[in-house]
Amino acid sequence: xxxxxxxxxxxxxxxxxxxxxxxxxxxxxxxxxxxxxxxxxxxxxxxxxxxxxxxxxxxxxxxxxxxxxxxxxxxxxxxxxxxxxxxxxxxxxxxxxxxxxxxxxxxxxxxxxxxxxxxxxxxxxxxxxxxxxxxxxxxxxxxxxxxxxxxxxxxxxxxxxxxxxxxxxxxxxxxxxxxxxxxxxxxxxxxxxxxxxxxxxxxxxxxxxxxxxxxxxxxxxxxxxxxxxxxxxxxxxxxxxxxxxxxxxxxxxxxxxxxxxxxxxxxxxxxxxxxxxxxxxxxxxxxxxxxxxxxxxxxxxxxxxxxxxxxxxxxxxxxxxxxxxxxxxxxxxxxxxxxxxxxxxxxxxxxxxxxxxxxxxxxxxxxxxxxxxxxxxxxxxxxxxxxxxxxxxxxxxxxxxxxxxxxxxxxxxxxxxxxxxxxxxxxxxxxxxxxxx
Amino acid sequence: xxxxxxxxxxxxxxxxxxxxxxxxxxxxxxxxxxxxxxxxxxxxxxxxxxxxxxxxxxxxxxxxxxxxxxxxxxxxxxxxxxxxxxxxxxxxxxxxxxxxxxxxxxxxxxxxxxxxxxxxxxxxxxxxxxxxxxxxxxxxxxxxxxxxxxxxxxxxxxxxxxxxxxxxxxxxxxxxxxxxxxxxxxxxxxxxxxxxxxxxxxxxxxxxxxxxxxxxxxxxxxxxxxxxxxxxxxxxxxxxxxxxxxxxxxxxxxxxxxxxxxxx
Ligand SMILES: Nc1ncnc2c1ncn2[C@@H]1O[C@H](COP(=O)(O)OP(=O)(O)O)[C@@H](O)[C@H]1O
Ligand SMILES: [Mg+2]
Numbered sequence: 001x002x003x004x005x006x007x008x009x010x011x012x013x014x015x016x017x018x019x020x021x022x023x024x025x026x027x028x029x030x031x032x033x034x035x036x037x038x039x040x041x042x043x044x045x046x047x048x049x050x051x052x053x054x055x056x057x058x059x060x061x062x063x064x065x066x067x068x069x070x071x072x073x074x075x076x077x078x079x080x081x082x083x084x085x086x087x088x089x090x091x092x093x094x095x096x097x098x099x100x101x102x103x104x105x106x107x108x109x110x111x112x113x114x115x116x117x118x119x120x121x122x123x124x125x126x127x128x129x130x131x132x133x134x135x136x137x138x139x140x141x142x143x144x145x146x147x148x149x150x151x152x153x154x155x156x157x158x159x160x161x162x163x164x165x166x167x168x169x170x171x172x173x174x175x176x177x178x179x180x181x182x183x184x185x186x187x188x189x190x191x192x193x194x195x196x197x198x199x200x201x202x203x204x205x206x207x208x209x210x211x212x213x214x215x216x217x218x219x220x221x222x223x224x225x226x227x228x229x230x231x232x233x234x235x236x237x238x239x240x241x242x243x244x245x246x247x248x249x250x251x252x253x254x255x256x257x258x259x260x261x262x263x264x265x266x267x268x269x270x271x272x273x274x275x276x277x278x279x280x281x282x283x284x285x286x287x288x289x290x291x292x293x294x295x296x297x298x299x300x301x302x303x304x305x306x307x308x309x310x311x312x313x314x315x316x317x318x319x320x321x322x323x324x325x326x327x328x329x330x331x332x333x334x335x336x337x338x339x340x341x342x343x344x345x346x347x348x349x350x351x352x353x354x355x356x357x358x359x360x361x362x363x364x365x366x367x368x369x370x371x372x373x374x375x376x377x378x379x380x381x382x383x384x385x386x387x388x389x390x391x392x393x394x395x396x397x398x399x400x401x402x403x404x405x406x407x408x409x410x411x412x413x414x415x416x417x418x419x420x421x422x423x424x425x426x427x428x429x430x431x432x433x434x435x436x437x
Numbered sequence: 438x439x440x441x442x443x444x445x446x447x448x449x450x451x452x453x454x455x456x457x458x459x460x461x462x463x464x465x466x467x468x469x470x471x472x473x474x475x476x477x478x479x480x481x482x483x484x485x486x487x488x489x490x491x492x493x494x495x496x497x498x499x500x501x502x503x504x505x506x507x508x509x510x511x512x513x514x515x516x517x518x519x520x521x522x523x524x525x526x527x528x529x530x531x532x533x534x535x536x537x538x539x540x541x542x543x544x545x546x547x548x549x550x551x552x553x554x555x556x557x558x559x560x561x562x563x564x565x566x567x568x569x570x571x572x573x574x575x576x577x578x579x580x581x582x583x584x585x586x587x588x589x590x591x592x593x594x595x596x597x598x599x600x601x602x603x604x605x606x607x608x609x610x611x612x613x614x615x616x617x618x619x620x621x622x623x624x625x626x627x628x629x630x631x632x633x634x635x636x637x638x639x640x641x642x643x644x645x646x647x648x649x650x651x652x653x654x655x656x657x658x659x660x661x662x663x664x665x666x667x668x669x670x671x672x673x674x675x676x677x678x679x680x681x682x683x684x685x686x687x688x689x690x691x692x693x694x695x696x697x698x699x700x701x
Contacts, residue, residue: 385497390533392517393493393526394547394603395554401518404546408537408586 039151100185114166157188181211207238237265277311321357453502463667479664524610593620630655
């Protein structure tokens with residue numbers, strides 16, 4: 001054993017950027033404060049992930065370890081007009097975070113019947129049971145240092161509570177804006193969707209700075225029986241940023257969760273998605289697209305846990321890596337002994353656009369039941385030379401042809417997005433070089 | 438004094454080309470003037486599609502000798518898109534399916550690229566939509582094909598019509614149609630032929646690669662060439678196609694005395 005390699009504890013890392021320990025809240029019986037205290041106390045037992053950990057094997061986050069980013073100071077003064085260009089046309093409800101902190105003044109949570117949105121501290125203070133029942137219960141922090149850290153700072157987070165049988169037609173836009181450099185923001189969001197309710201959530205990360213900073217986000221979601229949630233995730237952080245995110249979703253009886261996660265930004269990004277199909281006939285389809293270039297690293301880890309019988313899961317994950325970029329996909333599907341008649345399908349397709357780019361992929365099935373339908377597969381390839389020639393023979397230059405085919409590869413995932421303006425925005429972004437004005 | 442003959446659109450001289458390390462084209466000669474229609478016939482594997490792709494600049498085929506002059510310009514070092522913008526068009530024998538690229542978007546991109554090259558007006562999506570629908574009417578094409586991915590799931594005949602639609606949009610100076618007739622039923626053939634004939638003028642020219650006489654009933658060639666083993670071994674008038682239909686290729690095959698490749 002190499003005794004020269006010292007395990008840096010997570011606590012040490014935090015101390016280095018926070019010039020001292022993070023402190024637990026004052027003694028309090030408040031649910032939120034207790035949760036935070038527990039998380040703070042637990043952090044001492046956790047270490048900073050390294051490539052010697054199986055779940056971090058392909059992803060070296062040493063640069064993050066060396067980045068001593070403190071907590072954000074006072075929130076940057078922004079007005080809604082600074083952000084309007086990022087608003088989604090279709091959205092009515094908008095929740096804005098700046099540097100990890102929920103900003104009611106920039107948000108638009110105008111009362112809709114059956115929809116409650118407020119800061120976690122307020123929701124806990126008024127004892128909203130949906131919040132105290134689920135907050136901190138879905139996103140596991142005991143084995144995850146980043147979730148623990150986020151939990152320690154979660155008082156700045158927001159809760160979205162939807163009562164039973166409510167349909168929110170317009171997408172709810174949750175916008176995480178980074179403005180300060182060299183800070184670590186820990187935004188937190190809890191989503192509780194009542195039985196039979198239906199919503200679309202657009203979770204978006206973007207930056208008003210080109211500089212380095214860290215986002216360490218946690219989203220927890222609980223879908224009650226027969227609820228239906230579309231969840232679109234757009235990660236467009238600055239090219240210098242570190243982005244660590246955990247999303248944990250619990251899906252009850254006959255509820256249905258569809259997510260489409262797009263990763264475009266950050267220097268190093270890591271997205272963990274934990275899905276529990278917690279009851280019969282629960283369904284999920286979780287699709288993803290990673291599109292990176294230059295020196296970017298983007299890692300997506302997903303876990304789909306089939307706990308009860310007759311649940312269905314679908315997954316299509318695509319990675320496109322150009323330049324010297326490095327994409328990672330690890331997708332684990334667990335089928336528990338009780339989960340008979342599970343129907344699970346996973347597909348991972350990868351496109352390498354340059355000789356220096358690399359993609360690591362690790363699809364895994366762990367099946368403990370015998371009457372199941374499960375399949376998975378992975379492919380890796382390059383742009384089709386005949387298709388490139390076909391486009392060139394119609395007058396498109398090589399760069400445009402490559403661009404168009406690259407977009408086309410990703411379009412299969414982008415086309416799943418049920419919000420037109422978001423779909424269009426992504427198409428424009430990716431096709432920017434091809435568009436003819 | 439040597440003067441370029443402006444009536445000559447394409448001049449191919451002693452063309453040799455390889456795929457990987459195998460020589461496929463072995464000294465091909467062909468001259469095409471403005472206003473002419475040429476047919477190239479020949480057995481499978483004789484190199485017709487290879488010739489078409491070499492003309493269009495496919496990177497998998499390496500030219501090892503000879504020259505290609507298009508409109509008086511040596512195009513051998515031009516990229517495929519530069520040849521296309523210069524007015525060369527290839528209707529593919531096997532059009533490529535491109536999932537994820539909408540046909541209308543692709544058509545507009547191609548159209549505007551060529552328009553810009555010619556210093557002509559580009560069209561925005563709405564203008565283009567009107568324009569392309571008119572062109573589709575001429576080819577009796579369902580506008581539904583605009584919303585689908587390029588060639589994806591199209592039948593053989595639908596793909597061929599989509600090729601001719603592209604030709605109609607790009608208005609090339611020289612179009613090479615590689616077996617555009619195969620896979621078309623007689624009605625479709627008539628429609629495609631009508632479309633092609635409408636585009637033919639005294640300024641442009643056409644090379645039809647085909648196996649069958651029947652296309653030539655609708656598009657009348659000025660010359661018929663027979664290709665074998667990478668060369669044109671016989672050139673004659675349109676009656677040659679009828680002879681080939683009646684007697685096959687055996688009677689000319691390997692008969693080097695008749696090989697010419699340079700039309701009268
Ligand atoms: N990409 C390629 N790779 C290998 N061989 C090829 C390729 N393209 C053409 N050939 C070979 O070149 C010869 C001529 O083919 P082709 O030009 O398609 O003939 P035709 O169109 O007259 O039927 C054939 O023997 C064919 O197998
Ligand atoms: Mg052929």
